[in-house]
Amino acid sequence: MKNLKDGLKSYLVAAGILVGAVVLASILVSLSPEPERRELPPRIPFVQSAQVAPGAGAIPVYGAGTVRPSAEIDITSQVSGRVDWMNPSFHSGGRIKAGDTIFRIEREDYQYRLREAMADLEDRKVALLEARELAAVARTEYEQYSGRQRESGSTVTQASPLVLREPQLKAAQAALKREEAKVAEARLALARTSVKASFDGYVREKSVDIGQFLTVGQVVGRLFAADAVEVVLPLSDSNTALIPGLWELQAGDAKRRVNARVIARYADAHYAWDGYVDRAEVSLDKQTRTIDVIVRVPEPFSAGTPVDSQEHTSQPPPLLVGKFVEVEIEGLTPESYFRIPRLALQPGNEVWVIRDGQRVGIVPVQVLQRGDNEIFVTGALEEGQAVVTGGIQFATEGMRVRSRDAVEQ
Template structure:
């Protein structure tokens, strides 16, 4: 049996042995790390970041003629539902009355049964002849009465003695009979429905054999010779126009910018639109061609007055926040809140800032731009 005193004395010796072994292992790891450490020297330089490159366009202040652009709908001057002026059964539907047909003014479209209207004309002619006979008799009676008073050498006491009231009634009866005959003839003529103006038949509402009443719609006719437009302008755009505007010519363009014709300003500016509170210009298209179609939206380019000290810059130079960045003579950025006068295509014209110019306008501004930031300017390629 071992001595307990001997076991107690051996435990501290083992603890110190493990501690010495751990210290030796740690020292070996440290030596290994030191030997394998990358001893390459890294030199840290406190150099500033290079200034960003900014592409600019040099623009000098100049006098510019304002161009006001707006979109408007081409509308036919005459656009109406052609309605029947008389009642009756449709006996003829001409091919020109079919939807999609292009007709000239005066082209027959429908024929309505005319028997009752021919009868009315005959009755009106008879009434006119009877009225003329009554007038002849009244004239003859007046003539005989005048001669009788002349033979006796006396003065007629009044118009009644000369039969003048009967003459006046007979004259009015003839006038009434003539008007009734003219009305009957007009109704007879209205049994043939003709196009009142040239244009396209867009819709046909009735068919052969159908009985229509007076005022019933027959076809819808849209003018193909005369077009008009209405352009709405704000107060700022209105101020850019060269007044008076009536009689001025404007250029019409497609939405892609291709010119398609001209229009003349007929009138405008006399009142504000009650919904938009804008001024209106009324235009008539000059000599429309086949390329102009009713219902199309076209761009109207109106030449306005000449404005001094302006800059015309690319639209890309305007940021979303509505600013323009200028590179000054010290190659530092300067922010400008421009007064935009008008836009024309991909260009916009602004009032020139105070100074002599020319100005270097950043054409591709970045969201990271800051006022006073130094940049490396680079001129834009032509």
């Protein structure tokens, strides 16, 4: 009986503690401050945007290519012999002017041949004089003979050419011309012992030294022109359509020029040279299916003009052959077009404009040119109009958005 009372007493104590804890917790909860209520943010997406800029002037046509010489030739000898002199500038990278002697072959053998040919010519001149005198004597004798025949009443027979020595005279004349040709040939061979530059240029390769024996036609180096270089630009047909009068250009006609600017990077700086579109190939590249447009740059080895305004410690470089460069051609000038950021152009050539400060409008555009950071288009756009450049992956007509540019408008 006593154990039963003790168990009941323990149960009542535990129940009391539990009830007290519940009451205390209720009091604490009722006395705590209510949490601050915040409204949920609106579910209208926030987008990045930029403004439409009006286009002005010519639309640039961009391309890239490698600088190559406008003319390049093999340096060869037209006569054989031992090299006895070379131009000090005849080394790779050396500058040689038009008409300067590049190297010279020993002249003695060719001088002897010229003297021998001139001596033979003098002999033929004497032989021709003798032939003329003999022909004149033969004609005189024939005329005297025919005169006596007529006086005697006999028939005068026509003299044959051999009697009058006409073939012998023609043979002497032909022999003289032959010797004159040999003298001219000997003089030409002597002149060719001095190999001269056909144009102002730079030496690309050199493979000959003094004392080396050369044969006719042996290549001993290469020389490329210094007055101009070319850059071949593979362009699509849509880009070539923006070059004014491209198919009317004639190679070498700088008067009908389409201006271009060639930009090359050296170290940490960019330099530019002025050029022009010289011509275009009339066939497509078999692999890329592009059209090769050739830009010509006069005086390429003068110092380039820095593109940026920062000061550079290094001396401005020339436009080196083999350098990969970027080219900007002055294209057509439409009456009206717009410039938009590259990110503003959506798939399907669409632009998402922001109207009334908060709703999206989908505007189809025609792309005229794509630049590195901007695109030139035509379409139902307005100057200063906000266009979506990021923040959403898709849009529908009339969709509500928020943007800083739209709010500022």
